[in-house]
Amino acid sequence: MTNHVETLGTGGSTAPPRVLHVARARPGRRLLVDRLGRRVVTLGGVAIIASILAILVVIVAEFAPLFESAAASPVRAAAGPVTVKAASSPLAIGVDEYREVAFAVTAAGLQVFRVADGTAVAPTSTPSPGNAPVVAVSALGRGPFALGLADGRVLPVEVRFTVSYPDGRRRVEPEVVASEPIVADPRGRPIRTLAHVRAPGGPLTVAAVDAHEVAVVGIRERKALIGPSTTEESRRVLDLPITGEITALALDGRGEDLFVGTSTGQLVKIDLRDLGAPKVALAVAATSRPGAAVTTMGFLLGDRTLVVGDAAGGVASWQLVQRGGGDRRLTKLHDFAGHATRVVALAPSPRDKSFVTADATGTARLHYGTTGRTLLTVHAEGEGARAWAAAPKGDGLLALDAAGRLSHWTLRNPHPEVTWRSLFGPVWYEGYAEPAYVWQSTGGTDDFEPKLSLTPLIYGTLKGTVYALLFAVPMALLSALYASQFMHPTIKGYVKPTVEIMAALPSVVLGFIAGLWLAPMVERVVPGLLLLPWIVAALVLAALALLRLAPVPWRKGVRAGTEVFLLLPVVLLGAWLAFRLGALLEAALLGGDYRGWLREVLGLTYDQRNSLVVGFAMGFAVIPIIFTIAEDALSSVPAHLTAGSLALGATRWQTAIRVVLPTASAGIFSAIMIGFGRAVGETMIVLMATGNTPVMDWSIFTGFRALSANIAVEIPEAPQGGTLYRVLFLAAFLLFSMTFVVNTAAELVRLRLRKKYRSL
Helix, strand or coil, X not given: CEEEECCCCCCCCCCCCCEEEECCCCHHHHHHHHHHHHHHHHHHHHHHHHHXXXXXXXXXXXXXXXXXXXXXXXXXXXXXCEECCCCCCCCEEEECCCCCEEEEEECCEEEEEECCCCCECCCCCCCCCCCCCEEEEXXXXXXXXXXXXXXCEEEEEEEEEEEECHHHCCEEEEEEEECCCEECCCCCCCCCEEEEEEECCEEEEEEECCCCEEEEEEEEEECCCCCCCEEEEEEEEEECCCCCCEEEEEECCCCCEEEEEECCCEEEEEECCCCCCXXXXXXXXXXXXXXXXXXXXXXXXXXXXXXXXXXXXXXXXXEEEECCCCCEEEEEEEEECCCCCCEEEEEECCCCCXXXXXXXXXXXXXXXXXXXXXXXXXXXXXXXXXXXXXXXXXXXXXXXXXXXXXXXXXXXXXXXXXXXXXXXXXXXXXXXXXXXXXEECCCCCCCCCCEECCHHHHHHHHHHHHHHHXXXXXXXXXXXXXXXXXXXXXXXXXXXXXXXXXXXXXXXXXXXXXXXXXXXXXXXXXXXXXXXXXXXXXXXXXXXXXXXXXXXXXXXXXXXXXXXXXXXXXXXXXXHHHHHHHHHHHHHHCCCCHHHXXXXXXXXXXXXXXXXXXXXXXXXXXXXXXXXXXXXXXXXXXXXXXXXXXXXXXXXXHHHHHHXXXXXXXXXXXXXXXXXXXXXXXXXXXXXXXCCCCCXXXXXXXXXXXXXXXHHHHHHHCCCCCHHHHHHHHHXXXXXXXXXXXXXXXXXXXXXXXXXXXXX
16 A cells, blocks of 8 residues: 655645545455466366266276176085086986076986086976987977977976065976877887977977978967866978978977978978968078088067077078068078087077077087177087077076087176167167068067167257257357347347247247147148248238338338337238138148048148157247347447448448358358257257157158257166166267267367458
């Protein structure tokens, strides 16, 4: 603090001098405050960047496990290799869901043992094949199966596992339930290969009893309203017109379609819907090498996809595909990584579309049917294992070789259905005529395969954004140009705050109004709505021409910047006229129903909640942002530029278009990009105003599903850590990346525009 003393007086005045005290801030305090403010601002910016990066890290950490490779870890007993006694030359093997108790089918029948040490377990009952050895077994893993005996009989069997927790410890107790034997061949010939299912109408058994003959035995159960139910047995022997011998059979769980594989590589389909008159289709070549025998066949979960293994080591999946409304034909879907030698075993997973194939050397491969990928390869110990089983939970794999030696693996394969192609490319799903982009995360049955293509969601996000911007950008920019360059300042003082207040409207309110009020209203006036822009534009031009033809005193009576009030009645008249003409046009040319005309003539479907409604609602939400930023940019153009242009003789319109717009282009571009980001991330309007249908169609009359809306719909029901849960985080990462890339590109363009017009 310093004192500055100044003597004030006039003439010889003897008044005492006055002292002026001038306070000066200390430079050190100013520097301290400035330095502290700079650090606080810097710290806030760093905190924001760190928070965004932390969110990004969390998102990446959640979806990264989707792309981990499958892994198999051998389970080794402490006492050494596990050997199952009396389980030599097994035909098949099965296991309970906890991989504690397993059973093996051998020539002597069924043997149950513990996986940990191979010790025998006595089940509650044991089926007795009698004096005839077991020579064939049907597919395991789908409930009841059957044993084919050497005397032509078939013994239906079901193995059940009961789980209890005495003293807090898990106990798995096996139960073997055997039905009455079925005489497949009265002549007593050995069963060559066998298929057995419990169809909705009753058990159905198909057994190959000769090189060309199959015996079909069906038991139909008829329930009476009063009294006991009755059973009816039908028996038929089919002599198939094939070359070579029957080597494999596969029967779907519905008991409708039977597939026969031959030693010459043929695959024959037989329709068993009418057991009295089976229909045999033409044979197709189904092996990887011409003439190679079909060695094993089986259905994946759901009984739609058939897997064929052959003597050349090839593995392929087939499906009945219906094209053009005609008959269903066998079509190959995928060729999987093959084996060096003949495929001897096939073990479908009871949990998903994965399956295991094994060759005679004990090498097994894990495949996934939907994606066509081979996930991993394992090798059994000892001699070549021919009996393989996939654990019911998909977390383990067991193999039993000819000497009774057990191989056991723990599998880790939580997301087999996820690949880059399945997420972003077309996939051939079961029941589809061709590969398609599909999002369908849930289904009504346990055998449903999730369809998690993100392409329809990205498509829908861009579709909604484009239609919203097509509505919002012209209106917002033209309004901003008029408000900044032509509107009277008094009117602008009311209009701009009103538009800015529109940005505060909650999106859930806009979506609610759009879905419940706007969508039904738009549906009634679509023809007039399509005529509205043209009629309003024509009337505005006509009003301008009339104004120019009006006497000068009348034109001078219109105050500059208030022309909008003259145009409001014109616009309202144009809207009324457009809707009236639209109704007349629909009645005269469209048969009184434009929806039917769109469907029959153009092949377009009109959904009530569609892209047109979303464009209006989301455009209404985006307009305030674009308008405010663009108007600020236009109003910030230096006054000397507009004054110089007007002084050189340019009109106000020429000045606005050729001087103001280029100078403010950087800010205008930023406004559009910020509006783009707002539209891309919009959730509630899209969720409530569209049908949320993940279709890939640019029609303005159909709906869509956006990434943001899909996350909001699916995430509450997605199991944590599951495939759907992690795919939704991947969708969030894509949304983040799209916004980041667009904003970065927008900033680069803005800087270039700013640099270009800075010299003005």
